[in-house]
Amino acid sequence: MTEIPKNYDIKPTEEKWTEFWEEKKVYHANVRPDRKKYSIVIPPPNVTGILHIGHILNNTIQDLYARWKRMQGYEVCWVPGMDHAGIATQMMVEKDLASKGIKKEDVGREEFIKLAWEWKEKHGGHILKQLRKLGASVDWSKERFTMDEGLSKAVNEVFVDLYKKGLIYRGERITNWDPESMTTVSDDETFYKEKHDKLYYIKYFLKDSDEYVTIATTRPETMFVDVAVAVNPHDERYAKFVGKTVILPLANKEIPVIADEYVDKEFGTGVLKITPAHDINDFEVGKRHNLPVMSVVTKDSTLNKYGMEFEGLNIFKARKQVAEKLEQLGHIEKVEDYAHNVMYSEKSKAMIEPILSEQWFVSMKKLAEPAIKVVEEGRIKFYPEMWTKTYYHWMRNVRDWCISRQLWWGHQIPVWYHNETGEVYCDVKPPEDPENWTQDSDVLDTWFSSWLWPFSVFGWQNSEKDANNKELHYFYPTDLLVTASDIIYLWVARMIIAGLEYMKDIPFKDVYFNSLVRDGEGRKMSKTLGNSPDPLDVMDKYGTDALRFTLIYLAPLGNDVLYDEKKTEIGRNFVTKLWNAGRFLMMNYQKILGSSEYGSEPLDNDIVEKWIDSRFNSTLKDINTNLNDYRLNDYTKAMYSFVWSDFCDWYIELLKIRLDDNKDSAVSIIEKAMGIYENILKMLHPVIPFVTEELWHLLKDGRENKSISVQEFPEIAVEKIDPIIEDEFQNIINIVTSIRNLRSENNIVFTTKCNVIMHTDEDKIKFLDTYGDLISKMCNVDLSYSTSHDEPGNSISNVISGFVIYLLLEGVVDSEKQKEKYVKEIEKLESYLKGIDSKLTNTKFVENAPPEIIARERDKKKDTEDKLEKLRSKVT
């Protein structure tokens, strides 16, 4: 039989099992109609991504459930994969090219996409290799990529279908134009920074009148294409002007005065110029009032012909000159310094110019309705539940989704325009005479492929073939989605919509929003801050299990996790403890089997075994509840405290004594212990797979080709949960602790044997008859007891419920110090008793409180009075 080595050699062990699991295809999932399935799709990480602590937490949670369910006999399918990450990938390739002094336009679109694929093959997907190291029990044969042929087909099918249903349309929209790199950029590629500008107060005169309104603007150069002046409908100052017309200075154009809620009465003058082409909010206002849209700023940030004499000028020059001209004409009321937030491009650091462009949109309102309903009805559950509020808030105010991106890397929009007629053609198949058509140059938002992920990964095709797709129908809908709450809009909501629209069923049953991992100071982990420890380093240093355990232990449902590397010690120490407990059991097991002095007589009616059975089963009950409720940290905490406190501190410590005292039953005792230990390994396997697999193999010969991950999860024996036994055992614990406390207070080391006398009542004598021996061995004392109340001389004592414990001392006892201790204790108990009495004498309490609460108070009162009486006798 193998021995358990002194130290757990982490790295080679983890590598060994990673390889074993893959080689033996332990985690391959098949369609097995005879079994219940459990499926999870991974939130596809960016192909450009590298593993950070957040991923570790996210994937550990998924793995935990995959392993737990697998051990419960489910056919578990966990699908891995990656996202093509349009912007991020394109930027990587552009960067590569830039380092050689090449622009993407130089190589052309087709070649660029080829380079992107090459980049993906060469550098992409590190993150999945890293997930292997984490022990993620995914089915690698099912790995998917959002730009795979099948998934791309799904994207096209959905686009065309929505287009034909009229749910995809083309429209104008303000986009962020980066005049430096001459592209539009998404909101995520921008940042806001404070900029100091001038705020110009400009008079707009009413038509045929000396009356005027003053508008405040930072951008007078755009005023040529103002289409209205707006005031708040509740603003009495301007009510009389609404519906009238003002003359736009310089352009000399008539524009209406309109009323719109958007206008803030308090800001500036309370009058706003509406320039739909150059401001997103103005655009919305313009749409509400059916106002025309005209642009004056071009893509290279100069004014066009609407700028009249200022045509061709850069916006900053134009701003200055327009202001001067207005001043000359007497239109400027005043100019103020003004600091405001301005949007910049992450990429080029240039100021963003909002410009109008043609984009593709998904009309969301109608699609959102059923998606709201499935959450309202509880068919999809969110954990923690509070995120439903965020979900409803967004879904009930859902805006149309702009899905076109001005990029090359991604799914190119399946729309072609006729070169002569401009006719629009949209289909999954390109037009038959391609030379006459030009395909839309935009690609789709990356999320347009991700929202199909829960069914596209199983080969969904939007065709009759789906009816025969057994895998799709077996594994869909999935059971659990684990993701971060910040993509509840971007991803979760949209998957629900797509699932309902295309599978006619929800995409997942439970959604778990994992905690955000922050650093020790509560800051978000980020590359730029450099505060994110590399998980691979941590895994090397402490072990993968240690990191997994620690993160789950620290991550309560719904709160952020403050993590720093040092905290990984929690997990590492726990793994070490588990290892050593196993080692101790094995050493004894081998000793017992190898010697004839031990027998295998069954041991019956043993309180220690009854107690550990009770604790074991109640722990098992708790962790099942915790896991069902997604209270993962409670699961690890329950295991931690059971293993460390109950199993190691008490059960194993007692085992040492019991094996000596019951040599005839030693085999039965040690086998019982090993059985519980083996169950502990199974219960911990979902969170710490490597060390439990290793120990499980070391525990018994003949397991070479098996894995603990497909063993049965322990079943609860509820009838073994016994509160009376636990109470009785607690008495032993209390007595032992109290004796240790007396030793400790008087600096008597454990190796010094001493004498203890206990006094108790008639009814507790039997208890001491039974356990006195055990207690004395645990405390290294000679124990005697009686029902006497005479205080032995030269002793110190503790009073606990039902017992007075005297520790006899050799030398002189410091009676003053003793008294002090008792007086303090008496004071504490008296105030406690006062609290109880005030309740019990309160007639309202006695009338209203439930009887069991009153009974409990009376018990506490009696117990406290009893203790007090004994203590008082010592100080008088």
Next chain:
RNA sequence: GGGCGGUUAGCUCAGUUGGUUAGAGCGCUACGUUGACAUCGUAGAGGUCAUUGGUUCGACUCCAUUACCGCCCACCA
């Protein structure tokens, strides 16, 4: 500005339908290598549960208020 959370021991956090002498880990103090574990053991110190009010026989727990902190969304002419 809108929405959603949080505030419990020096630190990080539990405390699940209101009834415990409010718990854990780390840190701290004292002692200790007794047959697995110093990545350990034993014992101990440490909290008016952010504020103010309310509901209740009873509030860390429910309601309201204030203060501070955080997240998401929108970004103001």
